C-alpha cells in the first residue's frame with residue numbers, strides 16, 4: 065500500500081539541480097548527495113545551463129559538461145542532463161521545466177533545486193512566477209545568505225511554502241520547501257578567481273578528477289601540467 069498524505073498517494077519525486085557549474089565544486093556535490101540521503105528522490109540530475117542569461121564569462125559548455133560527467137562518475141545516483149545545450153539560446157529554466165513536464169506527464173512530482181542566493185534574486189529570472197506551475201522548488205542553505213525575503217518574492221513564497229518534505233511527493237508541482245542543509249562555503253566565482261591568481265586547482269574544493277581536467281585543459285588561466293624533461 066502506498067503511503068497516503070492529505071488523501072494523496074506519495075510518489076517519489078524526480079529532482080533536477082540547475083546551475084552554471086563553472087566549474088562544478090564540492091558545495092554542489094556534497095549538497096546533492098545530502099539531498100539524496102534526506103529526500104526520497106528517484107534520481108537527482110545536475111542540469112548545466114547553456115549560458116546563464118545573468119553571466120557572460122567562463123568556460124565553454126563542453127568543458128562544464130565534461131567536468132560534471134567526471135564529478136558524477138563515482139556517484140551512481142547522480143546524473144547529468146545536457147539538454148540546455150541542445151536548445152537555441154537564450155537558455156531559460158522555465159523552458160526546461162516546461163519540457164520536463166511534457167516528458168514526465170502531469171502527475172509525476174518534479175523538484176527543481178536551487179541555492180538560497182538564487183531564490184533571493186529569483187524575480188530576475190524569466191517568467192519566474194510560473195516556475196511552480198511546472199515543478200516544486202527545493203531551496204538549500206548557502207553560507208552568507210540569510211532567508212530575509214522582501215517584496216514580491218516574500219509574498220510569492222508565503223503562498224507556496226511548505227515545511228513537510230512529504231508535501232513534495234503528494235503533488236506534481238506548486239510548492240516551495242526551504243531545507244537546512246550542511247553549509248559549504250564554496251563558490252565557483254571564488255574558485256575561478258583563485259585559479260586566475262595562480263592557485264593550483266588541486267588546492268581548491270574540487271573533485272580530483274575536475275582539478276585534473278582544469279589543469280589538463282588550462283581552464284581559468286591555469287598553466288599546463290609540467291612536462292617531463294628528457295633533454296638535459
Ligand code: ATP
Nearest residue numbers: 082083084085091178179182205248250251252253
Ligand atoms: P558562481 O559563483 O559562478 O555564481 P556558484 O558557485 O553559485 O557559481 P552555480 O553553478 O551558479 O554555482 O550554482 C548552481 C546552483 O547551486 C545555484 O542554485 C546555487 O545557489 C547553488 N549552489 C552553488 N554553490 C553552493 C553551495 N556551496 N552550497 C549550496 N548551494 C550552492
